[in-house]
Amino acid sequence: RFAGSAEPLALILREIGRPGFATFLGASAVIALPTVLLAFLFGQSRIFFTMARDGLLPLGLAKVSKRGAPVRITWITAAIVAVIAGLLPLAEIAALANAGTLAAFVAVCACMLVMRRRAPDAVRTFRAPAATLVGIVGILGCLYLFFSLPSKTQLYFGLWNLLGLVIYFVYARPRALAE
Structure with missing residues (x-):
């Protein structure tokens, strides 16, 4: 109930x-x-x-x-x-927003791991205990939650990102590289 x-x-x-x-x-x-x-x-x-x-x-x-x-x-x-x-129905918008948020959190965790490796001596405004463990667990947790979303949401999320990549490679990348 x-x-x-x-x-x-x-x-x-x-x-x-x-x-x-x-x-x-x-x-x-x-x-x-x-x-x-x-x-x-x-x-x-x-x-x-x-x-x-x-x-x-x-x-x-x-x-x-x-x-x-x-x-x-x-x-x-x-x-x-x-x-x-x-x-779109509110439930689908919320599910897509959740998918986007989870993808952003995966990116943040992955970037944290990469930056810890590439720039280990960089000034950090805050400390994270066991940063490697936190990053890996964050990625795995977000991926688990993402793949727990309805398959329709995952499909729409994939299509939306594919559209974004097409726009990027057809329109944006040539202009960004030209400057």
């Missing part, structure tokens, strides 16, 4: 006699979800802005307003997100 619920934690809280906490949790989710989405929107638009500035996307997308904000690319990113949100 809990697994089939759209709000399992709130359901559990109501079941154990804490309806006030369940209501607070629901209200918190309503407030937090748009906040997180806005943070992702602004973050992604800044990534696209930097890619455009570096020649990986059309240079016109790197234009900023009088106040120095990348308004054009922010609006385009918002439009893309709105189309995706309007066409």
Whole structure:
């Protein structure tokens, strides 16, 4: 019953006699979800802005307003997100976001291992005990979770990344190397 619920934690809280906490949790989710989405929107638009500035996307997308904000690319990113949100079910969007996040964590762990080997004396702003073990366990854990996602999500993730590679090799790489 809990697994089939759209709000399992709130359901559990109501079941154990804490309806006030369940209501607070629901209200918190309503407030937090748009906040997180806005943070992702602004973050992604800044990534696209930097890619455009570096020649990986059309240079016109790197234009900023009088106040120095990348308004054009922010609006385009918002439009893309709105189309995706309007066409795909929320569960599929969440699964794709999970796949992307797991892939990013694998990349971070792998880069940490590579940088520890290539630049062992580099200044580190923080220390990680047993960094090699943490990196390997992080990669394996994220891969396990990725391959636990629905196969449809894995397929869409692969297709999306394949599209990104095609755009990179056809459009972006020649322009980035030219500069």
